[in-house]
Amino acid sequence: EAQVTQNPRYLITVTGKKLTVTCSQNMNHEYMSWYRQDPGLGLRQIYYSMNVEVTDKGDVPEGYKVSRKEKRNFPLILESPSPNQTSLYFCASGAGLAGPTNHYEQYFGPGTRLTVT
């Protein structure tokens, strides 16, 4: 089954304790992205990756890091989480430049609800 998986689905942590949210896709997509969803603000892009070893900042990258060492994985790293990073996080993937129409049809993971106290 084609899917995007995220782990963990729920996480409660304390300020300053480094954490990683994993994201994996099995569709051989080139494009992957992380979003955060906050009430009344919709989805805002944190980072995206056009392909392996190619990452770039989205609209709200402060406090986050990403890496893309393999095509299927795109982990989101919070080196020193703060309460304002409490949010619902979504990973998404798309077909990339190789797919002229599917490229823009992005598939979303189930979300990770993060609470930082």
Place this chain on the structure above:
Amino acid sequence: AQSVTQLDSQVPVFEEAPVELRCNYSSSVSVYLFWYVQYPNQGLQLLLKYLSGSTLVKGINGFEAEFNKSQTSFHLRKPSVHISDTAEYFCAVSDPDRGSTLGRLYFGRGTQLTVWP
């Protein structure tokens, strides 16, 4: 960068009534347009998309949307809603002409559709 405006944050309707969820975007020579739906406690699912061709696009679950280039709008409609349509709906735009941001989706803030019996 594109900006997307969803004019209504909440739309309450009764079952079997028609509904229209409005979406406007900032002007561009060409755009790709999407509607995503998020059911409670779930990730985002693609409802429909406009890439090119006919301006009336049909999606899943009886929804349709019309692309209006002159008004830079992409309103979502359904002639008769069901209680199961209760969800949050997001309009998204991608700008295919911007090479450096190819594939980026810009989301509106969402519209909560609540269908009452």
